[in-house]
Amino acid sequence: xxxxETALSELAGLVGAENVLWRPEDILPYGFDGTAALKxxxxxxxxxxxxxxxxxxxxxxxxxxxxxxxxxxxxGLSGGxxxxxxxxxxxxxxxxxxxEVDPNNLTLRAQAGAITLKIDEAAGVHGLFYPPDPGSMxxxxxxxxVAENSGGLRGLKYGVTRDxxxxxxxxxxxxxxxxxxxxxxxxxxxxxMKDLFIGSEGTLGIVTEVxxxxxxxxxxxxxxxxxxxxxxxxxxxxxxxIAAKIIPCTLExxxxxTIQCVEDYAKVGLPTDCAALLLMETDGHPEAVRDxxxxxxxxxxxxxxxxxxxxxxxxxxxxxxxARRSAFSALARMRPTTILEDVTVPRSELxxxxxxxxxxxxxxxxxxxTFGHMGDGNLHPTFLTDERDTEEMRKVHLAxxxxxxxxxxxxxxxxxxxxxxxxxxxxLRRQLGxxxxxxxxxxxxxxxxxxxxxxxxxxx
Amino acid sequence: xSGPLQQLDYSDLQQxxxxxxxxxxxxxxxxxxxxxxxxxxxxxxxRAVADGDLVAGREFADEMSYCLGCLACQTACPAGVDYAGLxxxxxxxxxxxxxxxxxxxxxxxxxxxxxxxxxxxALRIVARVLRIYQKTGLDGWVRRLGLTRVLPAxxxxxxxxxxxxxxxxxxxxxxxxxxxxxxxxYRVALLTGCVQDIAFSNINRDTADVxxxxxxxxxTPAAQGCCGSLHGHNGExxxxxxxxxxxxxxxxxxxxxxxxxxxxxxxxxxxxxxxVLAGDAEYAARAAEWDRKVRDIHEWLVEIGxxxxxxxxxxxxxxxxxxxxxxxxKVVKQPREILKSIPGVRLVELAESSWCCxxxxxxxxxxxxxxxxxxxxxxxxxxxxxxxxxATSNPGCHLQVANGLRAAGVPVDVVQPVxxxxxxxxxxxxxxxxxxxxxx
Ligand SMILES: Cc1cc2nc3c(=O)[nH]c(=O)nc-3n(C[C@H](O)[C@H](O)[C@H](O)COP(=O)(O)OP(=O)(O)OC[C@H]3O[C@@H](n4cnc5c(N)ncnc54)[C@H](O)[C@@H]3O)c2cc1C
Numbered sequence: 001x002x003x004x005e006t007a008l009s010e011l012a013g014l015v016g017a018e019n020v021l022w023r024p025e026d027i028l029p030y031g032f033d034g035t036a037a038l039k040x041x042x043x044x045x046x047x048x049x050x051x052x053x054x055x056x057x058x059x060x061x062x063x064x065x066x067x068x069x070x071x072x073x074x075x076g077l078s079g080g081x082x083x084x085x086x087x088x089x090x091x092x093x094x095x096x097x098x099x100e101v102d103p104n105n106l107t108l109r110a111q112a113g114a115i116t117l118k119i120d121e122a123a124g125v126h127g128l129f130y131p132p133d134p135g136s137m138x139x140x141x142x143x144x145x146v147a148e149n150s151g152g153l154r155g156l157k158y159g160v161t162r163d164x165x166x167x168x169x170x171x172x173x174x175x176x177x178x179x180x181x182x183x184x185x186x187x188x189x190x191x192x193m194k195d196l197f198i199g200s201e202g203t204l205g206i207v208t209e210v211x212x213x214x215x216x217x218x219x220x221x222x223x224x225x226x227x228x229x230x231x232x233x234x235x236x237x238x239x240x241x242i243a244a245k246i247i248p249c250t251l252e253x254x255x256x257x258t259i260q261c262v263e264d265y266a267k268v269g270l271p272t273d274c275a276a277l278l279l280m281e282t283d284g285h286p287e288a289v290r291d292x293x294x295x296x297x298x299x300x301x302x303x304x305x306x307x308x309x310x311x312x313x314x315x316x317x318x319x320x321x322x323a324r325r326s327a328f329s330a331l332a333r334m335r336p337t338t339i340l341e342d343v344t345v346p347r348s349e350l351x352x353x354x355x356x357x358x359x360x361x362x363x364x365x366x367x368x369x370t371f372g373h374m375g376d377g378n379l380h381p382t383f384l385t386d387e388r389d390t391e392e393m394r395k396v397h398l399a400x401x402x403x404x405x406x407x408x409x410x411x412x413x414x415x416x417x418x419x420x421x422x423x424x425x426x427x428l429r430r431q432l433g434x435x436x437x438x439x440x441x442x443x444x445x446x447x448x449x450x451x452x453x454x455x456x457x458x459x460x
Numbered sequence: 461x462s463g464p465l466q467q468l469d470y471s472d473l474q475q476x477x478x479x480x481x482x483x484x485x486x487x488x489x490x491x492x493x494x495x496x497x498x499x500x501x502x503x504x505x506x507r508a509v510a511d512g513d514l515v516a517g518r519e520f521a522d523e524m525s526y527c528l529g530c531l532a533c534q535t536a537c538p539a540g541v542d543y544a545g546l547x548x549x550x551x552x553x554x555x556x557x558x559x560x561x562x563x564x565x566x567x568x569x570x571x572x573x574x575x576x577x578x579x580x581x582a583l584r585i586v587a588r589v590l591r592i593y594q595k596t597g598l599d600g601w602v603r604r605l606g607l608t609r610v611l612p613a614x615x616x617x618x619x620x621x622x623x624x625x626x627x628x629x630x631x632x633x634x635x636x637x638x639x640x641x642x643x644x645x646y647r648v649a650l651l652t653g654c655v656q657d658i659a660f661s662n663i664n665r666d667t668a669d670v671x672x673x674x675x676x677x678x679x680t681p682a683a684q685g686c687c688g689s690l691h692g693h694n695g696e697x698x699x700x701x702x703x704x705x706x707x708x709x710x711x712x713x714x715x716x717x718x719x720x721x722x723x724x725x726x727x728x729x730x731x732x733x734x735x736v737l738a739g740d741a742e743y744a745a746r747a748a749e750w751d752r753k754v755r756d757i758h759e760w761l762v763e764i765g766x767x768x769x770x771x772x773x774x775x776x777x778x779x780x781x782x783x784x785x786x787x788x789x790k791v792v793k794q795p796r797e798i799l800k801s802i803p804g805v806r807l808v809e810l811a812e813s814s815w816c817c818x819x820x821x822x823x824x825x826x827x828x829x830x831x832x833x834x835x836x837x838x839x840x841x842x843x844x845x846x847x848x849x850x851a852t853s854n855p856g857c858h859l860q861v862a863n864g865l866r867a868a869g870v871p872v873d874v875v876q877p878v879x880x881x882x883x884x885x886x887x888x889x890x891x892x893x894x895x896x897x898x899x900x
Contacts, residue, residue, distance in 0.1 A: 021494075023519060024514060024519075025496055025505060025514070025519040025520060025523060026494070026496055026519075028496075028501075028504055028505060028508055028513075028514065029495035029496045029498075029500070029501030029502075029504045029505065030495055031504070032478055032504070033478070034477070034478060034479045034480060036477060047493075073480060073483070074478075074480060074495070075479060075480045093493045094493065136479070136480065136481075138481070138484050139480045139481065139483050139484060261538075262538075264540075265538045265540065266538075326481070326538035328479065328538075329477060329479045329481055329537070329538035329539045330538040330539065330540075332475065332477040332479075332538070332539035332540075333475075333538075333539055333540040336470075336471045336474035336475065337474065337477075338477055386471070386474075387474075388470075
């Protein structure tokens with residue numbers, strides 16, 4: 001459904017005509033995000049320049065009862081920024097300035113459209129760093145990271161986006177602008193409202209500015225690859241390292257199929273004949289790094305690692321991390337459609353979960369590649385299929401259902417970092433139970449009674 | 461009737477899983493931050509056309525013209541999308557869509573794609589006329605008298621950019637068959653290109669020289685004609701196929717160990733004759749053998765173990781990557797290795813060395829504004845290196861960057877890596893006593 005000419009010219013009055021897109025060729029590429037097989041045509045796409053313009057567009061939308069779907073870079077993996085028909089897509093990429101780095105308080109202030117990598121680079125100038133590093137960090141926006149509470153490769157030691165958000169500026173559904181949190185390390189003045197918006201997927205308000213916590217850049221790091229002939233051995237290594245009271249910053253897992261695809265793309269010399277590999281990294285004080293690296297290597301060998309390779313240089317370490325970041329997209333080499341899951345289990349259950357995924361895929365005759373943030377218990381089983389093959393797609397959905405079932409039995413969650421969006425909606429109530437599910441909906445209705453912010457996401 | 465996009469294998473379009481990893485590497489997305497100006501947006505438009513959800517109209521045509529075709533996205537893409545193939549189909553779709561054309565564009569395309577670049581002799585006549593025009597100094601007078609104003613606007617802008625025509629064409633300075641001094645280790649064919657042939661025949665000479673110095677017997681047929689890359693990239697797959705067949709007839713791949721190209725843009729096309737001739741049963745086997753044997757000159761030299769020259773020249777050199785050499789052919793390290801092997805040369809890395817300079821085939825004609833912005837960015841980076849030479853390996857980049865440097869008053873000479881290498885071998889000869897050469 002297209003927007004009326006009056007609507008378009010009113011929007012143009014708010015943000016400037018050149019910042020309102022409505023032609024099919026202009027808006028069609030905003031019909032999807034990074035999620036497979038989901039697309040819809042928006043009514044218009046607008047590019048606000050600042051918080052004032054965001055508020056103006058939201059007020060206009062509220063007055064005209066037009067839904068608003070906020071979008072950062074559209075790399076989401078649960079369909080969060082897929083438009084609803086005829087909506088206004090509010091795309092924040094013009095609001096990409098880093099406003100301030102404060103080395104005295106170890107904070108950074110940026111507009112919501114700032115790119116994650118640029119934030120870390122700005123921190124780096126001062127010898128600081130911003131730890132959350134999702135695989136998409138070169139493209140994703142910090143606003144999208146906050147809205148999904150994104151994780152990354154260093155989650156095990158450094159946590160996720162939430163752990164670095166000190167303050168937010170948010171435009172509410174009625175156009176009010178609120179500022180939540182501040183630069184204080186401690187603050188118990190009332191509810192922690194900022195936390196409500198972290199992971200809210202654009203359904204409670206629009207984040208326009210963020211105040212982030214930074215850390216000193218670690219003095220040393222060491223990166224290693226451990227290669228296995230059995231997937232379960234890799235999973236057990238992870239549990240053993242954690243049980244040995246070592247907290248490495250990275251414990252990433254790739255299975256055979258993923259290794260093959262990644263190597264095909266990145267050509268970094270990964271052995272394509274092993275069943276699994278772990279990318280392990282420890283950082284911090286040089287002495288501690290040396291000690292931890294040695295112990296991790298030993299544990300890996302004890303658990304059956306065929307070989308452990310230590311990166312010889314910073315470049316090699318970076319190459320390996322970059323290769324790992326490409327895992328999801330590289331899997332798309334195999335088949336036309338890649339359906340990716342995000343299940344997360346308590347880490348003690350990892351070996352069991354990894355084995356179960358392989359078994360399910362076998363039983364349904366499906367191709368699956370599994371990789372993930374093993375240290376966080378977060379797995380991304382990825383089904384390689386073809387959306388045009390209805391019979392195979394039916395099997396994929398059966399397999400997904402069974403994986404979710406098992407995840408919940410093991411005390412896990414349907415999504416560790418990608419959010420519910422459209423893709424995980426069918427299973428949310430099952431995980432939360434009726435009471436918690438209704439509570440969540442109540443919050444949503446309280447903040448956005450008309451249901452105009454990202455409608456149809458998280459709940460129906 | 462279904463168009464080229466509908467005839468594609470649909471899974472080629474599905475290969476793009478729209479993760480966005482390509483976006484930061486796309487110069488037009490970088491300039492506008494609009495999805496339609498980025499690879500995944502363009503592929504979405506192509507897919508919509510294939511699905512029948514979108515008509516390939518004026519906006520679609522404009523978008524495909526705005527794309528540089530630099531293929532940086534193809535390097536960035538973990539999913540292995542064949543953007544080059546999709547892009548060629550999209551441009552062909554535009555040509556076949558029956559969109560109303562301006563008479564000037566019709567004339568231009570007819571003159572260049574259908575006439576000049578299909579007939580090597582015709583191109584040469586034009587080049588000879590241009591040569592006289594430039595040599596006599598007539599060009600200066602015409603400009604001073606303001607006579608260029610009678611040209612259409614597009615031509616007026618281009619006139620000062622016209623390449624200087626070489627004093628001789630390739631076949632006037634390279635014999636059809638040349639033998640190395642020692643025993644020949646390999647037999648290779650040398651492709652002279654069309655722009656390279658008339659504007660940079662000295663580079664072809666240098667290429668032949670470094671091949672000879674590395675034990676290759678060099679076969680260089682005269683007046684070879686266009687390889688079809690211009691046609692392939694500009695929506696004329698039929699003409700591209702015809703030119704590919706001619707090339708295969710002219711230089712049967714079974715006669716050589718390798719077929720050498722020294723122009724990044726041509727090489728990227730030359731390596732895919734099997735795709736250009738897909739469905740041509742008669743030529744299929746030959747095209748496949750051809751594709752297997754095409755080598756960029758730097759790639760070939762490194763592959764056979766390029767002999768390090770004993771002499772050289774002291775110079776700071778920086779290297780700009782031709783898009784179709786780096787992204788189209790994935791030849792990245794070899795030109796640098798060649799440069800570093802020359803005694804006295806210090807290679808300084810150029811910031812954003814693989815970011816397009818805006819030349820991109822006919823892009824500087826069709827999209828002067830964006831082309832100019834990219835050139836400015838490139839010239840700025842080059843100036844910052846403090847190098848005396850900018851090495852690059854594609855005639856389009858060579859002309860574009862040289863013009864940009866000249867206009868900005870930056871005193872850096874544009875050369876090909878093989879030119880520096882050939883000079884080093886010549887310096888070596890000059891230093892060596894006569895006869896010493898024959899020993900190996
Ligand atoms: C190759 C690849 C690798 C990835 N790796 C990881 C990973 O390692 N870890 C991980 O957690 N995720 C990962 N992701 C998922 C994705 O990149 C993250 O969810 C990211 O945070 C999305 O950012 P974005 O700017 O693209 O947001 P979008 O996709 O545009 O939006 C995501 C959601 O946030 C909402 N939103 C966006 N901006 C705002 C705002 N300013 N205010 C309110 N709501 C907003 C949208 O409405 C939508 O619901 C990966 C994705 C890809 C394609």
